[in-house]
Amino acid sequence: MADKYAQLVNQGLGRNVAKKLGLPQPAVLRRYQPGEPLITGPILVQGSTAGADTLATQLLAWDLDVRRHPVPREKLGAIILVLDELERPEDLEEPVLVVGASLRDLARGGRVITVSRPASETDSPAAAAARQGLDGFLRSLAKELRAGATGNGVLLAEGVQIASPSALAAVRFFLSGRSAFVDGQFLKISSPSGELPRDPEKPLAGKAAVVTGAARGIGAHIARTLHRDGAAVVLVDLPVAGEHLAAVANEVKGTALQLDITRKDAGQRILEHAVQRHGRLDIVVHNAGITRDKLLANMDQSRWSAVIGINLAAQLRINEALLASEHFRGAPRIVSVASTSGIAGNRGQTNYAASKGGVMGMVRASAPLLAAVGGTINAVAPGFIETEMTERIPFALREIARRANSLQQGGRPADVAEAIAFLASDAAAGINGEVLRVCGQNMVGA
Template structure:
């Protein structure tokens, strides 16, 4: 679905007119294309005094990615060029007052941040064992990151990598998360803090094809976000099993053919759906590495007008089916039929903030967040992970049905002043599905341009 306003204020005479009138001008976001540079310019790495060693490790990793890495903000002030990103390492921050020099140094160069630039913080999660002073400093970084993200313009975003359980700043998953946030793959991810734990996983041999050799199943793959997920996983090297109901057979075949995968006509609410999915993947491709729970429906109604059919059907498709499939996959893992499984589920910002007329939908999407957090440790016993992606306003057939005025308002409420595209959801899923993201488990990553509906 086209966002006509964004197109108009970025082209021709209407662009000039919008500037003169001071109208909001959403940027045309820079999205990933294979072969494009990772960032749009040099990367400045800053830190507080205590985190300098970690900042050095991060800078070395960025240099290995062939990025132009800078360490001195003073030198940059006289440089006429633009910055592609600022990485602010605060992993060893111990007191709130110790953040001052580093954050103000970052602030001093923000006007040099290029359109589509990135700001990424690296910090540590607050724990129950922290002193009040340490807890205050660590929690402060979270809100600092979210607030800074709201100040950025021209398609620039701010996000944070939050280390847990003693994870090192230079660990595989920390660097993979940092690279995701720096890249155009995270175009519609803004103001998010992703917790990353320790892992023994290796970095991919090819960042363009991090899913090479993997077999992934995507439910609801016949169209929309599901089809975008299938295309993105295939682009990243995966063999894709495209799953949808028999009634969607034509669209399902089209998606499967486009990604050179296989099609499986399957109702996810079937009692043996998980077993059949695994059997198909193993019979046709020899293994199953990734399962993406994308299938979902809406049956919106105010609760006063809600009937059992609307409530129960949404619960059956959006939540109960995922729980049943996951249980069957866990049983298979215990039998040694699958290992290292990455499960990624579709939640929604409606499940995090609530939304009028969507009590049933919000219930199920919050349930996805809940079961993801609980399933993660169960899969970890078999080398796997469970994570979720919570889209906000995404340009799909579903949002096309929203009345015009409501749809336009919803588009402009995010920090990026626009809706996202199905590929934005797909990019986040592809990252969480990758072996390098093994240290991300039980998390829900919002893909919403820093907007929460319902609040």
């Protein structure tokens, strides 16, 4: 669905009028295109630790232009602030102010990334204060950025260094156009696991993936993105969506499986299909979901049970079947689609918010189970995404939802798909039990 307002204020007379009236001017975001550079312009790496030196060396190995000190009035593609040894709040002052002085030189669609360690109960009070303070700093800074620039953070758990594959992969993801609608968020790297792809354009080469709810909308875009990144894809959806499902399956050279995922044997049927067609199953994306909105005072059993059954209970049953199978071993990946509604809530969506909040709880509790078989499970929580579903929202409410984030626009289905493809890759093996919000940094609750 096109955002006609955004198109209007980004060209000619509309742009001039919006500027004079002080109207929102959502920028055209820098999104990933195969073959394009990871980022355009130099990257300023700010920090005096060994981790900062290591990261700068790695960026140079990726043939990127790196600066260790600001060059006045030089346009920057990105600023990376490495504070992996924070011990006191006073340690924030100098590097943060250096970054602040460089922000005016950040190019359109630029990136600001922090690399730090999360506050923990074992830290000294001063260290915990400094590390949690950086969290508030980054989220606030992201709200100040303009022209399609974003700010995100990489958190290194105890024992994880910046040179670990998943830490480098997270930096690369945040630098790239794949993270266009991810803003004000943190990704925690919980282990040094992972393997950077030999071919960054095909990070899923040789993998077999299943996507539920794949006939249209976000699910179809997920299937396309996984295929683009090298995976063989099994597309799952209801028999009633068979025609659309077959069309997308043909487009991505995948196979279609018409299946109601609420069936008790759905997990087993998915496994059998994937193994029969591809000899393996590496990735499962739980995308299928529905809404049945009503105020709780008017909610009936059918609306409640349908949403919980499809959005949450089906995922739990399928995951149980996957974990019990010898065919889901090695380095399996599960990625679930949650929602910011499950974080901040939404009027008239008690059932939907409960189901999506439940998905996030399921992901966190299932992380050790996946780790035991060498795998990971994570979730992506979209905010307002331009789909057929959001097109049915009344105009005024739709406009409010579109503008109520730091990027002042709705995301695209491809934005959700890019985040899922990253979390499904071997490079993200050190990320487990996390929820990544793809919401443009919603003003409330994200």
